Amino acid sequence: TGKCSALTMHDVIPKNYQKLVCEWHSPEQLKKLLDLELRDRGEPESEILQRCRDAIRYSVKTSHPRFFNQLYAGMEPYSMVASFIAEAVKTNLYTYEVAPVFTLMEDAVLRKMIKVIGWEEGGDGIFNPGGSLSNIYAVNLARYRYCPDFKEVGMFSAPRLVILTSQECHYSISKGAALMGIGTKNVYTVPTDERGRMIPSALEEKIKLAKSEGAVPFMVNATAGTTVLGAFDPIDEIADICEKHNLWLHVDACWGGAAIMSKKHKHLLKGIHRVDSVAWNPHKMLMASLQCSAFLVRDKTSLLQRCHSARASYLFQQDKFYDVSYDTGDKSVQCSRKPDAFKFWLMWKALGSRELEQRVDRALAMARYLAEEIKKREGFRLVLEPEFANVCFWYLPPSLRNLPESPELWKKLHTVAPVVKQRMMKTGSMMTGYQPLGEKANFFRMVVISPQVSRQDLDFVLDEIHNLGKDL
Amino acid sequence: TGKCSALTMHDVIPKNYQKLVCEWHSPEQLKKLLDLELRDRGEPESEILQRCRDAIRYSVKTSHPRFFNQLYAGMEPYSMVASFIAEAVKTNLYTYEVAPVFTLMEDAVLRKMIKVIGWEEGGDGIFNPGGSLSNIYAVNLARYRYCPDFKEVGMFSAPRLVILTSQECHYSISKGAALMGIGTKNVYTVPTDERGRMIPSALEEKIKLAKSEGAVPFMVNATAGTTVLGAFDPIDEIADICEKHNLWLHVDACWGGAAIMSKKHKHLLKGIHRVDSVAWNPHKMLMASLQCSAFLVRDKTSLLQRCHSARASYLFQQDKFYDVSYDTGDKSVQCSRKPDAFKFWLMWKALGSRELEQRVDRALAMARYLAEEIKKREGFRLVLEPEFANVCFWYLPPSLRNLPESPELWKKLHTVAPVVKQRMMKTGSMMTGYQPLGEKANFFRMVVISPQVSRQDLDFVLDEIHNLGKDL
Numbered sequence: 001t002g003k004c005s006a007l008t009m010h011d012v013i014p015k016n017y018q019k020l021v022c023e024w025h026s027p028e029q030l031k032k033l034l035d036l037e038l039r040d041r042g043e044p045e046s047e048i049l050q051r052c053r054d055a056i057r058y059s060v061k062t063s064h065p066r067f068f069n070q071l072y073a074g075m076e077p078y079s080m081v082a083s084f085i086a087e088a089v090k091t092n093l094y095t096y097e098v099a100p101v102f103t104l105m106e107d108a109v110l111r112k113m114i115k116v117i118g119w120e121e122g123g124d125g126i127f128n129p130g131g132s133l134s135n136i137y138a139v140n141l142a143r144y145r146y147c148p149d150f151k152e153v154g155m156f157s158a159p160r161l162v163i164l165t166s167q168e169c170h171y172s173i174s175k176g177a178a179l180m181g182i183g184t185k186n187v188y189t190v191p192t193d194e195r196g197r198m199i200p201s202a203l204e205e206k207i208k209l210a211k212s213e214g215a216v217p218f219m220v221n222a223t224a225g226t227t228v229l230g231a232f233d234p235i236d237e238i239a240d241i242c243e244k245h246n247l248w249l250h251v252d253a254c255w256g257g258a259a260i261m262s263k264k265h266k267h268l269l270k271g272i273h274r275v276d277s278v279a280w281n282p283h284k285m286l287m288a289s290l291q292c293s294a295f296l297v298r299d300k301t302s303l304l305q306r307c308h309s310a311r312a313s314y315l316f317q318q319d320k321f322y323d324v325s326y327d328t329g330d331k332s333v334q335c336s337r338k339p340d341a342f343k344f345w346l347m348w349k350a351l352g353s354r355e356l357e358q359r360v361d362r363a364l365a366m367a368r369y370l371a372e373e374i375k376k377r378e379g380f381r382l383v384l385e386p387e388f389a390n391v392c393f394w395y396l397p398p399s400l401r402n403l404p405e406s407p408e409l410w411k412k413l414h415t416v417a418p419v420v421k422q423r424m425m426k427t428g429s430m431m432t433g434y435q436p437l438g439e440k441a442n443f444f445r446m447v448v449i450s451p452q453v454s455r456q457d458l459d460f461v462l463d464e465i466h467n468l469g470k471d472l
Numbered sequence: 473t474g475k476c477s478a479l480t481m482h483d484v485i486p487k488n489y490q491k492l493v494c495e496w497h498s499p500e501q502l503k504k505l506l507d508l509e510l511r512d513r514g515e516p517e518s519e520i521l522q523r524c525r526d527a528i529r530y531s532v533k534t535s536h537p538r539f540f541n542q543l544y545a546g547m548e549p550y551s552m553v554a555s556f557i558a559e560a561v562k563t564n565l566y567t568y569e570v571a572p573v574f575t576l577m578e579d580a581v582l583r584k585m586i587k588v589i590g591w592e593e594g595g596d597g598i599f600n601p602g603g604s605l606s607n608i609y610a611v612n613l614a615r616y617r618y619c620p621d622f623k624e625v626g627m628f629s630a631p632r633l634v635i636l637t638s639q640e641c642h643y644s645i646s647k648g649a650a651l652m653g654i655g656t657k658n659v660y661t662v663p664t665d666e667r668g669r670m671i672p673s674a675l676e677e678k679i680k681l682a683k684s685e686g687a688v689p690f691m692v693n694a695t696a697g698t699t700v701l702g703a704f705d706p707i708d709e710i711a712d713i714c715e716k717h718n719l720w721l722h723v724d725a726c727w728g729g730a731a732i733m734s735k736k737h738k739h740l741l742k743g744i745h746r747v748d749s750v751a752w753n754p755h756k757m758l759m760a761s762l763q764c765s766a767f768l769v770r771d772k773t774s775l776l777q778r779c780h781s782a783r784a785s786y787l788f789q790q791d792k793f794y795d796v797s798y799d800t801g802d803k804s805v806q807c808s809r810k811p812d813a814f815k816f817w818l819m820w821k822a823l824g825s826r827e828l829e830q831r832v833d834r835a836l837a838m839a840r841y842l843a844e845e846i847k848k849r850e851g852f853r854l855v856l857e858p859e860f861a862n863v864c865f866w867y868l869p870p871s872l873r874n875l876p877e878s879p880e881l882w883k884k885l886h887t888v889a890p891v892v893k894q895r896m897m898k899t900g901s902m903m904t905g906y907q908p909l910g911e912k913a914n915f916f917r918m919v920v921i922s923p924q925v926s927r928q929d930l931d932f933v934l935d936e937i938h939n940l941g942k943d944l
Contacts, residue, residue, distance in 0.1 A: 022572075027798050030572055036580035038817070042824035048550065051821060052557060055814065059573045062562045069570055072562070078520065083559040085524055087552060090534045090544070090762055097897060098541055100494075100502055101531045108508035129601035130808040140651055154655030160628045171782035175805045178780075179612055181653025183626030228786050283808070290562055291808050308650075310643035314700050314907035314917070319887075321894040326499050333647045336602040336755070336763050342527065345510070349523060352514035415791075422793040425569060435786035445786070 020428035021067050022060045030058060065453045066430040066460065071227070071255050074450025076287040082346040083289040086339050093337045094315055094329030096322060102339035103326055109341045109348070113280065113294055116260055118273030124304050125296040126331050127340040131254035132172035134279035134295035135221070137304075137333075139163060139176050141277060141297060142219035142248030144307040151307065155181050162210040163187045165221035166198035166233055167438075170252055173221050186215070195384055196231030198222060204241050219248040224269050225256020228437055228445060229383075230390030232256055236271030249275040254293065256388060258285035261353065262360040268388065282344040285363060285389065285449050286356060289343045304331045359451055363389050366448040370458045377462060383443050391446045395420065395465050397472040414441035420469040429464055492900035493539050494532045502530060537925045538902035538932065543699070543727050546922025548759040554818035555761040558811050565809045566787055566801030568794060574811030575798055581813045581820070585752065585766055588732055590745030596776050597768040598803050599812040603726035604644035606751035606767035607693070609776075609805075611635060611648050613749060613769060614691035614720030616779040623779065627653050634682040635659045637693035638670035638705055639910075642724055645693050658687070667856055668703030670694060676713050691720040696741050697728020700909050700917060701855075702862030704728055708743030721747040726765065728860060730757035733825065734832040740860065754816040757835060757861065757921050758828060761815045776803045831923055835861050838920040842930045849934055855915050863918045867892065867937050869944040886913035892941040901936055 025033060034054060043051075061067060063075035086102075093099045093106065110125040117123075128134045143150060143161065150158060161182055165173050167189040174184045188210060191202045203220065210217045220242050222233040235251060242249040251272055257280030259265040260272065272278065276298050283292040297304055309330040316330055329337065348356065367389045374380040374393050379401055383392035394413055403409045417434035424430055434444050446461065497505060506526060515523075533539060535547035558574075565571045565578065582597040589595075600606045615622060615633065622630060633654050637645050639661040646656045660682060663674045675692065682689045692714050694705040707723060714721040723744055729752030731737040732744065744750065748770055755764040769776055781802040788802055801809065820828065839861045846852040846865050851873055855864035866885055875881045889906035896902055906916050918933065 025572070026794060027568060027572070027576060031576055034573065034576060036576055036817075038580065038584045038820045038825065040825045042822050042827055045822075048818065048822045051818065052553060055554075055557060055573050055577075055818075056561060059561045059563060060570050062570070070564065072564070075562070080559060081524060082527075084556055085527060087555040087559060087761060089528060089531045090547070091531060092542065092544070092762060096499060098532050098534070098903075100497065100499070101506065101527050104499065104503055104506060104508055105527075108510065112510045129810070130806045132805060132807045136651075136805070150653065150655065151650045152655050152657045154632065154649070154658050155627050155653040156630055156632045156655075158628055160626065170807070171784045172805075172807060174782050175780065177626070178623045179608075179652060179805055181622065181627040183622065183624050183628075184782075185624045186626050227784075281808075289559060290564060291810060293808070308647065310646050310656075312643045312699075313909070314905065317890070317907060319890045319914075321890065321897075322498060333604060333608070333644075333651055334602045335604045335642070335644060336753075336765070338601070338763060345508075346520065346523065346527075348510045350514050350517075350520045353510070353512045355514055418789070418791045418793065425793075431570075433786065435789060437785070442791075 020061070021064045021431050022425065022428045023058055024425045024428060025058065033058065060431065065450065065457045068446050068448065068461070069431040069433050071284045071447055072287070072290065072449070073447070074287050074452050076289065076347055078347040078350040079287065079289040079343045082343040086342055091339050093339050094327065094335065096326035097320070099339060102342050103328060105345045106328070106339070106341035109345050110294065110296065112348070114296055117278060117296065119298050122300055123296055123298045124300070124302070125294055126304065126328065128293050128295050129291050129334070129338065131170070131252070131279050131281045131293045132175060134254070134293055135170065135172045135250070135252055136176035136179065137295045138221070138250035138277045138279065139173070139180055139182070139219065141303055141307050142250065143180070145248060145303065146216070146218040148306070160215040161186060162215045162217040163219050163221060164190055164203060164206055164217055166190050166192050166223055166226070168192050168196045168226040168229065168231060169221055169223045170227055170254070192231065195387060196226050196229035198233040198238065200234060200237040200241060203238060207241070207245055217245065217247060219250060222249065222251050222275070224251050224253035224272070225259070225388055227255065228390065228435060229392060230256070230386060230388035232268045232387060235269060235275065239271050239274040248277070250277045250279070251275050252279050254279050254281040255284050257281070258360050259388065261286070261356045263357065264361055265364060285360060286344070287359070287449060288347060292340045292343050308333055362451060363449050366453065366455070366458065367391050369455055370446060370448065373458065373462060379466065380462065383440065389447050389449065392443050394441070394443045395469055397469050399472065410441045416469055416472050417442035417444055419472055420465055423468040424464070427468070430461055432461065492533070493536045493903050494897065494900045495530060496897045496900060497530065505530065532903065537922065537929045540918050540920065540933070541903040541905050543756045543919055544759070544762065544921070545919070546759050546924050548761065548819055550819040550822040551759065551761040551815045554815040558814055563811050565811050566799065566807065568798035569792070571811060574814050575800060577817045578800070578811070578813035581817050582766065582768065584820070586768055589750060589768065591770050594772055595768055595770045596772065596774070597766055598776065598800065600765050600767055601763050601806070601810065603642070603724070603751050603753045603765045604647060606726070606765055607642065607644045607722070607724055608648035608651065609767045610693070610722035610749045610751065611645070611652055611654070611691065613775055613779050614722065615652070617720060617775065618688070618690040620778070632687040633658060634687045634689040635691050635693060636662055636675060636678055636689055638662050638664050638695055640664050640668045640698040640701065640703060641693055641695045642699055642726070664703065667859060668698050668701035670705040670710065672706060672709040672713060675710060679713070679717055679719070689717065689719055691722060694721065694723050694747070696723050696725035696744070697731070697860055699727065700862065700907060701864060702728070702858060702860035704740045704859060707741060707747065711743050711746040720749070722749045722751070723747050724751050726751050726753040727756050729753070730832050731860065733758070733828045735829070736833055737836060757832060758816070759831070759921060760819060764812045764815045780805055834923060835921050838925065838927070838930065839863050841927055842918060842920065845930065845934060851938065852934065855912065861919050861921065864915050866913070866915045867941055869941050871944065882913045888941055888944050889914035889916055891944055892937055895940040896936070899940070902933055904933065
C-alpha cells in the first residue's frame with residue numbers, strides 16, 4: 001500500500017473516536033451539546049480545550065476507512081503537514097514579495113500538471129477554492145476569448161451565448177452561467193449514452209440547434225468523471241467538433257483528472273492534450289488536503305491575466321524591484337487566496353509520480369472488487385459496470401426480491417436507500433451517499449479512494465447495508 | 473494585552489526565525505534553494521522534513537510583529553488551533569449530515585454578527601473564501617432582487633445595469649462586474665472627499681446620470697474602511713439615497729467591519745443596520761486565521777438560496793430524515809467549502825466580545841500613536857489624519873526636505889518608497905506596503921492590528937525607514 005503506511009489512521013485519529021464514522025445527533029440535540037452562544041466574556045482555556053474535543057467528537061470522521069459519502073476521503077499525512085504549515089505561516093498568495101515560496105511551488109505544480117496533461121507548448125493556471133470556481137473561470141475565459149469587450153461593456157448588447165455540456169455534468173456549470181449573466185437556460189444539455197457519456201452526434205445537433213435559433217455557442221464543457229456515475233465524455237471526438245465549430249473546449253476533470261497519472265487508465269482522458277482548459281482537483285482521488293483545486297489553461301498569451309486583472313495600484317505596483325510577472329494575484333478574481341498548491345507539492349515530492357499512479361490503480365482495482373462482490377451477492381444489483389471509481393448499486397431487501405420488474409417495484413425500491421441511510425447515520429457504522437438519477441430510483445454510490453481502505457471494509461459495507469435494510 | 477498573552481510569539485515561531493521578517497531571494501535564487509521539481513520517485517522522510525523547514529524559512533513571517541504589509545497580521549492562537557482542527561477533520565460544508573458541528577457553528581457566528589450589525593429581524597449569510605467573493609455575492613443578490621429572471625435567461629435582453637461605488641472602493645467590485653457580465657464600465661465611480669469618503673450628493677448625481685442615459689442603477693456599494701486610506705463612506709446618508717431610489721445597499725466592511733465591536737468606534741459604521749448586505753472579514757482586524765470572510769444579508773425570504781441554488785439531487789436530497797434547511801451548501805456558488813466560521817467561533821468563545829472590543833480599541837490607539845510620532849518626526853509627513861487603523865505617510869530623505877512644494881519634489885518623492893521598500897525586503901527587518909493614490913506620489917501605508925505589536929516596534933519602523941532611505 002505504499003509509503004503512506006508509515007503513518008496510519010491510528011496515529012492520526014484519537015483511539016476512542018476510531019470505531020464510529022459519526023455520532024449522530026439532530027441539529028436541536030447537537031446545539032445543546034455544543035453551547036454555541038458567543039458571549040461578552042471569554043472562557044478559560046480548559047473549557048476551550050473541551051470545546052475543541054467536542055468539535056472533533058461530533059464531527060464526521062471523513063478520514064475513517066468507512067466514510068464513502070463524498071468524492072474525497074482518507075488522510076494523506078504529507079498533505080496534512082503541508083496544510084498545517086500553510087495555516088501557521090498565514091500566507092495569502094497575491095504577490096511574490098509576500099508569498100515567495102508558495103508562488104514558486106504553485107508555478108512548479110501547475111507546470112507539472114500541464115506536462116502530465118500533454119500540453120507540449122506549456123500553459124498557465126491557478127489554484128482555486130474548489131472546482132466550481134475553476135469551471136466558472138473556464139466559462140469566463142471562453143467568453144473573453146469570444147469577445148474581450150464584454151469585460152468592459154457587459155453583455156447587454158451581446159447575442160445570446162450558449163454553453164454546451166452533458167446532462168450528467170456538475171451543477172457548477174449552471175451555477176456559473178447564472179452568476180455570469182448567461183443564464184441557466186442557455187446551458188444546453190447534451191444527451192448521454194447508457195453509461196452517462198456525452199453523445200458526440202447529439203452535441204453537434206445541439207450546436208446546430210443553438211445556431212439555428214440565432215444564438216452563439218461559445219464553449220463546450222466535457223466531463224471527465226461525472227459526479228454520480230463516474231462517466232468520461234469522449235474528449236477526442238468532442239475536440240473534433242469543437243475545432244470544426246471554433247468552440248472553447250473545457251474539461252471538468254475535477255474528479256476524473258487523477259486517471260491521467262496512470263498508464264493503465266489514462267485512456268479515459270484520451271484527447272485531453274487538445275483542449276483549451278482543464279479543472280482538476282487533487283483533493284479528490286489524489287487525497288490532497290481540502291481544498292486543492294487546479295485550473296489549467298493551454299493559452300500562452302496571458303489570457304487568464306487579461307481576463308481577470310484589475311491592476312490594483314496598492315498591490316501590483318509596476319515599480320517593484322523584482323520581475324512582477326511572479327505576482328500572480330491578478331490572475332484571480334479573488335484577492336486573498338490560500339497556498340493550496342503546497343498541499344499537493346509536498347505529497348508529490350514525498351510520494352513521487354509512481355506512488356500517485358499506484359494509488360489510482362489501486363482505487364480502480366478496489367472499485368472493480370466491489371463491483372464483482374455486488375454481482376455475486378443476492379439482493380444487490382449494479383446500476384452499471386463501473387468505468388471508473390464510482391460503484392453504483394441498488395440494495396433489494398428480501399421482501400422485494402421476488403417481485404416482477406414493474407413500476408411498483410422501482411417505486412418501492414426508491415424508498416429503501418433513504419431509510420438505510422438514516423439507519424446508517426444513526427448507528428454511525430459507515431457513510432455512503434445515495435441519489436436518484438433521471439428515471440432511476442434511489443441507488444447507493446460508493447467511491448473508494450483511500451489506501452487505508454481494505455477489501456474487508458468493502459465486504460463490511462455490503463454486509464452492513466443488508467443488516468440495516470433486510471427488514472424493509 | 474489580554475488573554476492572548478498566554479501564548480506568545482515565542483511559542484509559535486521557531487527561535488531562529490524570530491529576528492527577520494523575511495529572508496529575501498530573487499525568484500531565480502529561491503528556485504534553486506527549493507528544488508521544486510516533482511519526480512517519478514518520492515523522497516525519504518528526512519528530506520521531506522528539510523523541505524518543510526525550508527518552506528517555513530523562506531516564507532515571509534506574516535505573524536512577525538514587524539510585518540505590516542497587508543490588512544492582516546499577527547497570530548491568534550485560538551483561531552490557529554481551530555484551523556488545525558478544521559484541516560485534520562477534513563470537512564466540507566455542504567450538508568448537515570457531513571458537517572454537523574461546523575454547520576451549526578457557522579449559523580451561530582452569522583447570527584451573532586447579524587445581531588452586532590443591528591438587524592433586529594435577523595438575516596442570513598455564508599462564509600466565503602475571501603471578501604472579493606462576498607462582494608460578488610452582493611452584486612448577484614442585488615441583481616436577482618431587481619430581476620430574478622436573469623438567473624435563467626441571462627442578461628442578453630436586459631437594460632444596461634449600473635453599480636455605484638466610490639472611486640476608493642476595492643477592486644473586487646470591478647472584477648465582479650466583469651465576471652458577472654455587467655462590465656467594468658458599468659461600475660460608476662462616485663467622487664470622494666479629501667478623506668476618501670464617498671460624497672452623497674455626488675452619488676445622487678451619478679444615479680441621475682445613469683438614469684438619464686437609459687441605464688438602470690440597481691445597487692450601491694459603500695465601503696467601510698477603504699483599502700488604502702481606511703475611509704468610511706457615510707452609510708446613513710447613502711442609505712437615505714438608496715431608499716429614495718430603491719437601490720440595494722451593500723457595505724464592503726471587509727476591513728472596517730471590526731469597528732462595530734467597539735462602543736468607541738462603531739459610529740464609523742452608523743446606519744449599517746439599514747443596509748441590505750455586508751461583507752466583513754474577521755481575518756483582518758480581528759485576526760482570525762486565513763481565510764475567514766462573512767457575507768451577511770438582511771433578507772429573510774431565502775434570497776441567498778433562491779439566487780444561488782441548483783438543487784443537485786445527489787447532495788441535497790429532499791427525502792432525508794432530518795430538517796434539510798440545515799443543508800446550507802446550495803446558498804453558495806461553491807460546492808466544496810471550508811468550515812471557516814469555526815476559526816472565528818473558537819476565538820470569540822475564548823476571548824469574549826469584550827476582548828475583541830479591546831483589541832479594536834488598542835489597534836486604533838496604536839494607529840493614533842503612530843500618527844502622532846510621524847507628526848513629531850522630521851522628514852515624515854502624514855498623507856491625512858487617520859480615521860481608522862491605516863496610517864499613510866511620506867518619508868522625505870534629507871535631500872528633499874528643503875525643496876519647495878513643486879511637481880518636481882513630488883516626482884522625486886514618488887521614487888523614494890520603492891527604493892526603501894527594496895532595501896527593507898533585502899534586509900528583512902520589516903515589511904510595509906506603499907502605493908500611489910490618484911495624484912498622490914507613492915506613500916507608505918502602515919496598519920497595526922496585532923496585540924503582539926508594541927510602541928517600540930512602531931518607533932523601530934520609523935527609525936528603520938529613515939535608516940534605509942536617508943541617503944536618497
